Amino acid sequence: MAEFSTSVSDKGEISTIYLKGFLDAHTAPMLENTISGLIDSRKYSIVVNFQELAYISSAGLGVFMAFIEKVRENAGDIKLSAMSDKVYNIFDLLGFPLLYEIYKTEEEAINKFKETKNLES
Amino acid sequence: MNFKIADLTKNIKFQSFIGFAIILFFFKLIFGSNESIFYRILNELFVIMTASFFIMYMFDVIRAKKINPLSLIMNIGILNAVIFFLITFSDSIMKWVFGNIQQRLIKPDLVISIVSYLYGFLFISTVSYIFFTFKELFFLKQKKNVSTYFNTMIIFFLAASFASVLNPYPELNYIKTTFIIISVMLIIVNSIRISWIAFLSKKEKVSLLILSVVILILFCVNIANSSDTHLHGQVLQSFSTSLDQFMNLMMIYGIIYFGILFFTTLFHIPTAEAYDRKTQEISSLQYFSKLITQVLDFKELTETVTEIAIKVCNSHAAWIIWIDNGETRPLAKKNIGIVDANLISGYILEKMKSGPDAKTTLLSLDKFEGKVKLSEKFNSLAVSPIKTHNEVKGYLAAAKRNDFIFDDDDKDAIDTFSDYASIAIENSRLLEESIEKERLEKELDVAREIQRKILPSKNPQLERIKISTVFIPAFEVGGDYYDFFELSEEKFGFVIADVSGKGISAAFIMAELKGIFESLSKTIERPKEILVKANEILHRTLDRKSFVSAAYGVIDLKEETLTISRAGHCPVILIRDKEVQNIRPSGIGLGLNFTDHFINTLEEVKIDLKENDLIVLYTDGITEAKNIKLDDFGNLEFEKILLENSDKHVDEISNKVIKDVSLFSQNISQHDDITLVIFRWKQNLNLDGENKWQNSAPQFQTKVK
Numbered sequence: 001m002a003e004f005s006t007s008v009s010d011k012g013e014i015s016t017i018y019l020k021g022f023l024d025a026h027t028a029p030m031l032e033n034t035i036s037g038l039i040d041s042r043k044y045s046i047v048v049n050f051q052e053l054a055y056i057s058s059a060g061l062g063v064f065m066a067f068i069e070k071v072r073e074n075a076g077d078i079k080l081s082a083m084s085d086k087v088y089n090i091f092d093l094l095g096f097p098l099l100y101e102i103y104k105t106e107e108e109a110i111n112k113f114k115e116t117k118n119l120e121s
Numbered sequence: 122m123n124f125k126i127a128d129l130t131k132n133i134k135f136q137s138f139i140g141f142a143i144i145l146f147f148f149k150l151i152f153g154s155n156e157s158i159f160y161r162i163l164n165e166l167f168v169i170m171t172a173s174f175f176i177m178y179m180f181d182v183i184r185a186k187k188i189n190p191l192s193l194i195m196n197i198g199i200l201n202a203v204i205f206f207l208i209t210f211s212d213s214i215m216k217w218v219f220g221n222i223q224q225r226l227i228k229p230d231l232v233i234s235i236v237s238y239l240y241g242f243l244f245i246s247t248v249s250y251i252f253f254t255f256k257e258l259f260f261l262k263q264k265k266n267v268s269t270y271f272n273t274m275i276i277f278f279l280a281a282s283f284a285s286v287l288n289p290y291p292e293l294n295y296i297k298t299t300f301i302i303i304s305v306m307l308i309i310v311n312s313i314r315i316s317w318i319a320f321l322s323k324k325e326k327v328s329l330l331i332l333s334v335v336i337l338i339l340f341c342v343n344i345a346n347s348s349d350t351h352l353h354g355q356v357l358q359s360f361s362t363s364l365d366q367f368m369n370l371m372m373i374y375g376i377i378y379f380g381i382l383f384f385t386t387l388f389h390i391p392t393a394e395a396y397d398r399k400t401q402e403i404s405s406l407q408y409f410s411k412l413i414t415q416v417l418d419f420k421e422l423t424e425t426v427t428e429i430a431i432k433v434c435n436s437h438a439a440w441i442i443w444i445d446n447g448e449t450r451p452l453a454k455k456n457i458g459i460v461d462a463n464l465i466s467g468y469i470l471e472k473m474k475s476g477p478d479a480k481t482t483l484l485s486l487d488k489f490e491g492k493v494k495l496s497e498k499f500n501s502l503a504v505s506p507i508k509t510h511n512e513v514k515g516y517l518a519a520a521k522r523n524d525f526i527f528d529d530d531d532k533d534a535i536d537t538f539s540d541y542a543s544i545a546i547e548n549s550r551l552l553e554e555s556i557e558k559e560r561l562e563k564e565l566d567v568a569r570e571i572q573r574k575i576l577p578s579k580n581p582q583l584e585r586i587k588i589s590t591v592f593i594p595a596f597e598v599g600g601d602y603y604d605f606f607e608l609s610e611e612k613f614g615f616v617i618a619d620v621s622g623k624g625i626s627a628a629f630i631m632a633e634l635k636g637i638f639e640s641l642s643k644t645i646e647r648p649k650e651i652l653v654k655a656n657e658i659l660h661r662t663l664d665r666k667s668f669v670s671a672a673y674g675v676i677d678l679k680e681e682t683l684t685i686s687r688a689g690h691c692p693v694i695l696i697r698d699k700e701v702q703n704i705r706p707s708g709i710g711l712g713l714n715f716t717d718h719f720i721n722t723l724e725e726v727k728i729d730l731k732e733n734d735l736i737v738l739y740t741d742g743i744t745e746a747k748n749i750k751l752d753d754f755g756n757l758e759f760e761k762i763l764l765e766n767s768d769k770h771v772d773e774i775s776n777k778v779i780k781d782v783s784l785f786s787q788n789i790s791q792h793d794d795i796t797l798v799i800f801r802w803k804q805n806l807n808l809d810g811e812n813k814w815q816n817s818a819p820q821f822q823t824k825v826k
Binding site for chain 1: 597619620621622623665666667668670688689690691692707708709710713714718722741751753792793
């Protein structure tokens with residue numbers, strides 16, 4: 001199987017996780033580590049960029065479920081962005097659009113975070 | 122059993138010994154002064170028998186113990202010292218106590234008889250014991266059977282001793298002398314058999330040299346003191362001439378044996394060190410082979426490695442610096458504390474080259490800044506890399522204290538040894554991996570077995586619904602589940618589900634799903650309600666990362682409708698009049714949300730069925746099947762095949778799909794379960810003349826539980 005990697009970049013208070021390659025049962029723990037790393041450093045505004053993700057399995061989807069509760073409890077969110085049609089289809093089938101905000105681009109997701117922040121303050 | 126027999130004979134020997142000792146005592150008491158040759162011979166026979174049984178008994182008692190030549194030599198030394206004191210004391214004390222003992226010996230009274238008996242008896246034991254010890258020394262490390270030499274010698278010893286009864290007849294003295302000369306010659310021949318010296322270490326050889334000189338002198342003094350002119354000689358002779366003679370022979374044996382021993386040891390000493398090194402090399406080889414047998418346990422193996430490292434390079438402490446995922450930690454520390462090991466390890470990692478160039482290096486701690494912090498004054502180090510496939514996995518470190526340094530021999534030794542250790546460690550790791558792999562495979566076997574038992578063993582045979590199913594498990598068990606429920610004569614329910622994750626955990630959730638749907642389908646009719654309930658129940662058991670995609674449907678045979686609800690599962694495909702429809706009511710996967718949101722978003726659709734409708738249920742194992750370029754098989758391709766073959770028998774359709782999917786995924790392992798369920802709806806049996814009569818009959822041909 002092809003490799004999987006994650007990278008994180010912070011834009012202000014918002015962190016973006018970039019996913020690359022194949023996210024399945026074997027690589028899911030890497031993403032888990034990345035997200036729990038962000039949560040440990042109290043970063044709860046998370047955007048996930050799926051641009052370079054080739055494949056996601058059910059175990060990969062499970063990773064987001066594992067953290068969403070904790071993040072939302074802390075007034076944060078995990079917003080998904082820039083999915084290919086194929087990846088979106090998998091999320092869509094499972095009803096993820098009913099549970100997560102999914103945006104066409106990373107910017108949209110970040111702007112959405114900013115809007116809510118402005119509204120709050 | 123053997124043990125008992127040995128015990129028994131041991132007892133008999135002991136009893137015989139005591140018996141003869143008692144006989145001898147009374148014989149002495151009664152006939153002590155009788156000088157006739159007959160009584161003398163009888164006396165000697167009793168003494169010889171007593172001594173023989175004593176020696177035989179001793180063999181049995183001591184044989185079982187492991188014999189160390191040096192302790193045997195020590196025994197002889199101690200006994201000689203005892204004899205020396207006995208002789209010296211007898212000369213002065215007896216004279217003082219008994220006055221003119223020579224006179225009294227000729228016509229002994231009771232006191233003299235008892236004293237003489239005890240004295241003689243003391244010598245029987247000590248001399249016998251010396252003889253026994255010589256015998257053990259003789260047979261030590263002998264490679265061929267040499268008992269003939271020794272037995273011949275014993276015979277001549279006995280002959281010479283016994284011939285001493287002829288002492289009063291000087292003209293017959295030549296008999297005794299001949300026996301003695303032959304005995305001495307045999308002693309010389311037998312004393313050369315001292316190959317056991319070679320097996321001693323240098324230290325042992327030095328102490329043997331000193332001991333042999335001392336004992337040699339003792340033997341000489343004792344033989345000089347036991348001549349007839351001394352009181353001791355007279356007492357012993359009056360007790361038994363053969364004992365006296367035997368003792369003299371033993372003293373001669375001692376002088377010859379220890380004389381030869383002394384010179385041999387002397388000549389062996391210069392080569393002793395070389396011999397020591399050889400034996401050490403041999404024992405290192407033994408250690409290496411020990412490593413091979415310990416690859417089953419990594420911890421035990423590392424412990425052995427450091428233990429041997431200390432021995433091969435004569436160091437005071439040793440440990441392994443293990444590099445694991447970039448982190449280093451000391452393993453299997455021997456004679457060094459964790460703090461010291463950590464400090465020195467840091468210094469070593471700084472100084473050692475990494476990569477394929479790493480080789481065994483001697484380091485000094487003189488320039489080490491942290492040296493003052495060490496609790497023990499380690500001064501010099503020998504460090505050897507533990508390499509596998511040119512990759513440094515760690516270092517084997519050995520340390521010496523204070524002024525001790527490692528020489529080139531030590532360096533070579535640890536270098537060679539670390540090569541062996543590297544191989545053993547690598548083997549151990551590989552073995553651990555393969556055991557883990559086997560364990561996983563066993564676990565997956567169990568998971569597949571669970572899955573096989575959960576899925577329906579055969580399809581229901583229905584008049585109006587033709588069913589074809591295909592299920593192909595993935596090696597890792599994907600967690601696909603499907604089932605059929607014959608709810609009533611009019612209603613037929615079905616479910617298809619895919620558990621997230623793989624392996625045994627997925628199999629367990631499958632088992633739970635079967636229980637949930639099996640029971641819910643009996644009480645609840647509406648698919649939406651069933652999925653809502655199922656979600657509620659799963660809330661209690663599913664962990665946050667797991668979820669289940671499922672679709673539940675009911676075909677009403679009377680209404681001729683299909684009602685379906687979908688919780689995150691692949692759409693249900695309906696093929697009607699050469700057209701593909703994806704039935705995809707909204708719904709979130711089970712276990713993803715446990716609020717009203719789940720209920721509110723879950724839709725239920727109802728479709729009127731038409732003749733020859735094809736209803737296809739599947740899991741993503743089909744659409745996401747990969748080819749070698751990692752492309753998906755895809756929904757479009759799937760739909761195309763279904764459409765092209767929609768007129769055929771359901772089994773033919775499913776076969777065609779599976780055939781195409783496997784062709785597509787050639788040369789790539791199937792990574793998810795594949796499930797395909799196809800229903801064909803036969804609407805109006807009335808149109809079929811043959812089946813007309815069945816209209817009033819029950820709809821189900823057979824009830825499959």
